[in-house]
Amino acid sequence: MQPETHESETVNLLIPALFVEYERDDSSAALPAKSFSQASSFFSIIFFLNLCCPFNSMGEVSVAYTNGVMPARLNKVVLAYSGGLDTSVIVPWLREKYGCEVVCFTADVGQGVMELDGLEAKAKASGACQLVVKDLRDEFVEDYVFPCLRAGAIYERKYLLGTSMARPVIAKAMVDVAKEVGADAVAHGCTGKGNDQVRFELTFFALNPKLRVIAPWREWDITGREDAIEYAKRHNVPVPVTKKSIYSRDRNIxxxxxxxxxxxxxxxxxxxxxxxxxxxxxxxxxxxxxxxxxxxxxxxxxxxxxxxxxxxxxxxxxxxxxxxxxxxxxxxxxxxxxxxxxxxxxxxxxxxxxxxxxxxxxxxxDRETIQVKDSLALKYAELVYAGRWFDPLREAMDGFMEKIxxxxxxxxxxxxxxxxxxxxxxxSPNSLYRQDISSFENGDVYNQADAAGFIHLYGLPTRVRAMLEQGI
CATH class of the missing domain: 3.90.1260.10 (Argininosuccinate synthetase, chain A, domain 2)
Incomplete structure (x- = not known):
């Protein structure tokens, strides 16, 4: 989410009246040598500022920025951090562009111990002021995975929503950490082509719309892995990578x-x-x-x-x-x-x-409940896939799934x-299957002779249509 910008922006540099005692009066007396030297220094500064930051009509300094946009300074940013190439180079980039402290946040959602080893040292070496790690495994499974399981949520017939479910629990924890450390912004390393940027940011919007959201891949000049590696080298970011193409993976429990x-x-x-x-x-x-x-x-x-x-x-x-x-x-x-x-x-x-x-x-x-549940499961999966975990609709559907x-x-x-x-x-103790009813043998509950009347009425629309077509 970008701040509103205009065609041009200026920053006002208030110049203290350091040389007010040397202001010219009606006399034409020459300045003392010492005063002359100080005045020369002052005018040299003014000349330099005028070249770099031209004064406007109010005597204020006008500073030009790329595309006319001046990045707003931030106090502290919570970054979703994995220790990989992308999130590692984001740390110095945030510090450079926004002049802020960076708090790296890592969620343990069951990705494995190896992915968590050495993260604190790596984060601080990249320029972060601290690393916060939270174990979210039980919360992830109990509050996100199991509700999707109960709903039968599957996206496009195959996908069991592993990444889709993990993003809202991570983003929710980031909002909590931002409150704990006094951050005024959150950042993620999702690309502008993927789904995860939406999942993260919709969660941020839902839980704390006041937080500023920074998505470096939509802002910076780094266009790919090669650029990111070079940036990491220039900023001494300890990222153990090569330029060889590898798989992009996401792992959780x-x-x-x-x-x-x-x-x-x-x-x-x-x-x-x-x-x-x-x-x-x-x-x-x-x-x-x-x-x-x-x-x-x-x-x-x-x-x-x-x-x-x-x-x-x-x-x-x-x-x-x-x-x-x-x-x-x-x-x-x-x-x-x-x-x-x-x-x-x-x-x-x-x-x-x-x-x-x-x-x-x-x-x-029963049959009708299964049919309704299956139809709602499609919408439930779509909401989760689209990052709308905290939407009232999904929460209401969750209540329905719990009930049935x-x-x-x-x-x-x-x-x-x-x-x-x-x-x-x-x-199941609540099974609707009754062997005595389903058996091919006659029983007290189901009389096979009753089927004739049922078929006659159930097939009535079919008979009427055939009579019309045949002129009967």
Missing amino acids: WHLSHEGDVLEDPANEPKKDMFMLSVDPEDAPNQPEYVEIEVVSGLPVAVNGKKLSPASLLDKLNEIGGKHGIGRVDMVENRLVGMKSRGVYETPGGTILFTAARELESLTL TAKTTGTVTLKLYKGSVTVTGRK
């Missing part, structure tokens, strides 16, 4: 995404060594593994009979699913900003949970084998 490099051509098969969370299904164990998921009111609570915290449960299923090559998705998706992009995702634990949750719903929800899944309690048994997830059993 829910998934790992891969973009770029050979994936930019949708005709190319992903390289086998690209994957990090899951083994190649061809190399997975030759024996299947069975896993039981317990769900209470639409939310998973246990694996194989063992109660676990939300984050621990997901960690466990990632380990089990990854071993069997579960949860790989290769898709071309429609980005929010209009273009198409190709992404490859690994979501082993999430794929297991989605399969279990949907299967249990088939036992506990209140009876979705039970267990689902799944067989994992070489990349596939197969449901082998399901049970």
Whole structure:
């Protein structure tokens, strides 16, 4: 969000009357030698200022800026910081352009210990005044992942929204940190072509519209990785990178995404060594593994009979699913900003949970409820993908999903084998499935003879249309 600008802006430099005692009077007496020297220095300064910053008609100094825009000075900025190339060079850039202190913020959303090692030293070496790290794993899973799971939110038939869900929890924490440290702005390293810039900034707008938002990729002259590397070298930023093209990855406890490099051509098969969370299904164990998921009111609570915290449960299923090559998705998706992009995702634990949750719903929800829920799930996923997590609509839909899944309690048994997830059993105390009714044998509740009257009435529109067409 940029401040309002005009065709030209001026900054007024108030020049103290240091030489007022030498102001000329009616006499024409010459100045003493010492006074003459001081006056000469004064006029030299004026001459220099006049060359660089011409005076306007009011005797004020007019300073020209690129595109007529003077960057507003900031006190302190909270930067979403990963320690990678982009966010590392943003630190000195913010200090140079806005004359501000930079507080780097890193959220632990389950991206792995290796990505967090040495971040504080790297941030301070880049020029940050401090690094704030917050463990958001349980909050992320409990307040963001599980609601999406309960809603059945999947974007464009495949994407389980791993990155989309993580951005609002990170942005929310940034707003909190900004309040704690007294920052008047927040910044992110998202490019102007991606979805994440929208997700971050809509969260900032929703939670603290007074914060100024800085998006360097939409402002600076750095046009790509090569420029960023050169900038890092000039400013002694310790970024261990090469100019060789690599994948762009985003990892959290829910998934790992891969973009770029050979994936930019949708005709190319992903390289086998690209994957990090899951083994190649061809190399997975030759024996299947069975896993039981317990769900209470639409939310998973246990694996194989063992109660676990939300984050621990997901960690466990990632380990089990990854071993069997579960949860790989290769898709071309429609980005929010209009273009198409190709992404490859690994979501082993999430794929297991989605399969279990949907299967249990088939036992506990009636047909009309399932149909309405599935239709709303599409909109829910669209809102999350578009960064509108804190919209009243999504929050209202969340209340609906919580209500209709209140009876979705039970267990689902799944067989994992070489990349596939197969449901082998399901049970629930709230099951709408009745064996005595569904059996082909006659029973007291369902009389097969009643079907004739139902079919006669249900098929009435079909009969009337046929009669009209045949002139009957």
